[in-house]
Amino acid sequence: MKGIAAQLCGITRRFGSTRAVDDLDLTIEAGTIVALLGPNGAGKTTTISIMLGLARADAGTVTVFGESAADAVRAGRVAAMLQDGGFVPGSTVRDMIELAGALYPRPIDTDRALSTAGVRDLANRRVDRLSAGEAQGVRVAFALAGDPDLLVLDEPTTAMDVAARQQFWTAIRGNADDHHTVLFSTHQLHEADTAADRIVVLAAGRIVADGPPAQIRAAAGVDPSATLDAAFLALTTDVPAVDGPSTTTQETAK
Amino acid sequence: MMRAYLRFERRRLVRDPRLMFFSVIGPVVTYLIFSGWSADDRLEGVAAPLAVMIGLAGYGAVAGVLMVGSAVSQERAAGWLHQLRVTPLPPGQVVAVKALLGSITAIPPVVAVGTAASIQRHVELSAGRWIAVLLLMWAARCRSPYSGSPSGTACPRRSPCRSIS
Numbered sequence: 001m002k003g004i005a006a007q008l009c010g011i012t013r014r015f016g017s018t019r020a021v022d023d024l025d026l027t028i029e030a031g032t033i034v035a036l037l038g039p040n041g042a043g044k045t046t047t048i049s050i051m052l053g054l055a056r057a058d059a060g061t062v063t064v065f066g067e068s069a070a071d072a073v074r075a076g077r078v079a080a081m082l083q084d085g086g087f088v089p090g091s092t093v094r095d096m097i098e099l100a101g102a103l104y105p106r107p108i109d110t111d112r113a114l115s116t117a118g119v120r121d122l123a124n125r126r127v128d129r130l131s132a133g134e135a136q137g138v139r140v141a142f143a144l145a146g147d148p149d150l151l152v153l154d155e156p157t158t159a160m161d162v163a164a165r166q167q168f169w170t171a172i173r174g175n176a177d178d179h180h181t182v183l184f185s186t187h188q189l190h191e192a193d194t195a196a197d198r199i200v201v202l203a204a205g206r207i208v209a210d211g212p213p214a215q216i217r218a219a220a221g222v223d224p225s226a227t228l229d230a231a232f233l234a235l236t237t238d239v240p241a242v243d244g245p246s247t248t249t250q251e252t253a254k
Numbered sequence: 255m256m257r258a259y260l261r262f263e264r265r266r267l268v269r270d271p272r273l274m275f276f277s278v279i280g281p282v283v284t285y286l287i288f289s290g291w292s293a294d295d296r297l298e299g300v301a302a303p304l305a306v307m308i309g310l311a312g313y314g315a316v317a318g319v320l321m322v323g324s325a326v327s328q329e330r331a332a333g334w335l336h337q338l339r340v341t342p343l344p345p346g347q348v349v350a351v352k353a354l355l356g357s358i359t360a361i362p363p364v365v366a367v368g369t370a371a372s373i374q375r376h377v378e379l380s381a382g383r384w385i386a387v388l389l390l391m392w393a394a395r396c397r398s399p400y401s402g403s404p405s406g407t408a409c410p411r412r413s414p415c416r417s418i419s
Contacts, residue, residue, distance in 0.1 A: 052340050073340055080340040086333035088325075090266035102258030103341045146341070 004066075005030040005150050005181040006051055011060035013046050013205075020046040021057070022205035028183055030149070033176045035192035036185040038202035039236050044185040045083060047202070048154050051183075052080050065149065072150075076104040079148035081139045081156050089128035093119060093138050096127055097145050104146025116174070117141035118167040132159035140168060144175065151175060153184040157191060169195050189228040199228075203236040256347045263351055267359070270321075277318035277363045281310040282370045289375055303375035307367055308387065314363025315391050322356040357392065364391045 006028040013021040021043040028034050036044050049055035050062055053069035064072035072078050087096060097114055101107030114120040117140040127138060136159050143151055157165045172195065176182050186192055192199050193213050201209040201216065209219040217224055220231035267273060289306045297305040329335050338348060371377040
């Protein structure tokens with residue numbers, strides 16, 4: 001047992017009458033790669049935002065390495081690649097990654113971060129002159145530069161081409177081998193299948209399956225040789241969205 | 255940490271040609287063209303070349319501050335401030351750096367227009383008065399980044415104050 005990287009207990013978050021996250025319990029062990037899957041609107045991004053201290057839960061508690069999410073971020077133990085995180089014009093890729101390194105207490109070398117993310121050739125390019133896939137690679141380097149204990153990636157391979165995607169997963173696996181923890185959300189299920197130690201499937205803000213890929217297939221009742229897509233569809237279709245405050249009253253703050 | 259962010263922002267600002275154009279070159283060229291037209295007039299009891307100098311230096315200083323202010327709203331829209339929030343850099347330091355840069359951008363236009371005025375129109379002031387002009391311009395202009403940037407940076411991303419930041 002290597003310890004706990006992040007723990008969410010009874011997390012609930014409502015937007016109007018919709019429960020984006022509904023009484024969610026999730027423990028992420030240190031040193032593992034965990035994939036967070038779910039259809040659009042399942043609560044993946046909300047869960048990630050709460051885990052990073054960007055959003056507040058209406059009920060429940062979050063701890064990251066034993067402290068609050070905001071404190072863990074402030075201590076430089078967490079880095080994230082956000083779906084809506086962007087860069088600003090006027091800076092070069094190198095400036096960006098040097099800044100990321102300087103903000104964290106134990107950064108890796110800028111060139112190493114650039115090479116690991118496969119964007120070393122872009123070091124002197126301005127960030128406003130990158131293609132979408134290249135910018136995604138720079139975001140990876142930005143997240144890796146601080147050498148965080150927990151790396152949170154929200155749909156990281158969007159817009160990456162096949163080569164960039166392979167490079168990315170090689171980098172992430174290498175990162176996890178150094179006892180780092182990685183949590184990522186994705187719609188590319190084959191990536192979760194090959195990269196993750198554990199898959200958590202969300203639907204309508206709740207966990208509908210949790211375990212290694214083989215266990216996910218078993219939970220869905222599909223053939224072990226079937227694609228994860230089949231298991232995913234079996235698990236996430238016909239999960240009713242929980243609307244309104246009338247359905248449950250369990251969300252007592254812990 | 256804050257020093258690294260300041261260095262990063264300073265490099266960005268220097269690379270931005272719009273800042274130089276709107277806050278330094280624009281006011282200086284305007285001064286060179288228009289100060290001669292009313293050279294013998296007095297405006298509010300002050301010789302026109304001097305009055306126009308003060309006006310255009312103030313304009314340049316405001317332009318510089320506004321450039322930094324509008325950059326904050328761009329950064330919000332691009333998701334950069336959101337990205338910074340998941341780094342150890344405290345939001346207060348982001349605001350402090352923006353305010354500092356905003357107030358510093360008020361200085362070059364005042365110096366540039368003042369230099370143009372003294373060369374072209376032989377505007378002469380005592381050293382104390384030049385310093386007073388510079389300090390007053392700086393003090394007057396740096397009010398806005400200190401009051402504007404914090405609200406622009408600290409507000410939640412989709413709050414109503416986004417439109418006025």
